[in-house]
Amino acid sequence: DQQVKQNSPSLSVQEGRISILNCDYTNSMFDYFLWYKKYPAEGPTFLISISSIKDKNEDGRFTVFLNKSAKHLSLHIVPSQPGDSAVYFCAASPGGFKTIFGAGTRLFVKA
Amino acid sequence: EAGVAQSPRYKIIEKRQSVAFWCNPISGHATLYWYQQILGQGPKLLIQFQNNGVVDDSQLPKDRFSAERLKGVDSTLKIQPAKLEDSAVYLCASSGQSTSSGNTIYFGEGSWLTVV
Numbered sequence: 001d002q003q004v005k006q007n008s009p010s011l012s013v014q015e016g017r018i019s020i021l022n023c024d025y026t027n028s029m030f031d032y033f034l035w036y037k038k039y040p041a042e043g044p045t046f047l048i049s050i051s052s053i054k055d056k057n058e059d060g061r062f063t064v065f066l067n068k069s070a071k072h073l074s075l076h077i078v079p080s081q082p083g084d085s086a087v088y089f090c091a092a093s094p095g096g097f098k099t100i101f102g103a104g105t106r107l108f109v110k111a
Numbered sequence: 112e113a114g115v116a117q118s119p120r121y122k123i124i125e126k127r128q129s130v131a132f133w134c135n136p137i138s139g140h141a142t143l144y145w146y147q148q149i150l151g152q153g154p155k156l157l158i159q160f161q162n163n164g165v166v167d168d169s170q171l172p173k174d175r176f177s178a179e180r181l182k183g184v185d186s187t188l189k190i191q192p193a194k195l196e197d198s199a200v201y202l203c204a205s206s207g208q209s210t211s212s213g214n215t216i217y218f219g220e221g222s223w224l225t226v227v
Contacts, residue, residue: 101153
């Protein structure tokens with residue numbers, strides 16, 4: 001039972017353009033959502049998060065949008081840079097416990 | 112601030128052998144997690160500790176996997192006997208006090224296990 005789904009295994013974007021990574025969830029009890037970035041041979045690194053009481057959170061080039069009615073969140077990266085090439089994991093947790101991860105989307109940013 | 116430390120980074124063992132992984136969380140973090148990440152999948156929670164007590168171990172294969180967190184700081188994860196399907200990255204993570212916004216967990220670099 002996949003409670004957090006990232007339906008796009010990979011995404012390719014030109015440097016300088018916007019990258020949009022999508023994530024859907026099924027559990028309405030999730031109230032905290034996170035994005036992690038993972039380079040090869042390293043552990044996932046926390047990138048940005050959003051609480052269910054908000055619909056947008058911005059940190060520099062990274063913005064996360066939350067649509068609770070659609071149970072959908074997205075990560076926007078503007079402008080995309082070659083160093084952003086990595087696997088991005090969406091994660092969600094209910095009340096701070098048992099954070100559940102999606103399968104990841106591999107982002108390729110072409111120079 | 113030091114991050115989550117894990118060792119060994121890489122381990123190759125034969126099936127039916129045993130292996131142990133060690134983790135030292137971020138100083139002051141009460142919650143410690145062990146995740147298993149199989150190639151091409153997202154991290155899957157194996158066990159979650161709050162101080163030295165187990166909060167959730169529902170997805171830990173208890174016939175072969177065990178974990179402990181003595182004294183509420185360091186933790187070890189053991190696999191005995193290992194199977195081929197245990198080949199994965201074992202990620203240790205920790206988190207501090209939950210805030211009104213939520214609970215952010217921080218990962219170590221992982222311990223890569225190959226069972227042959």
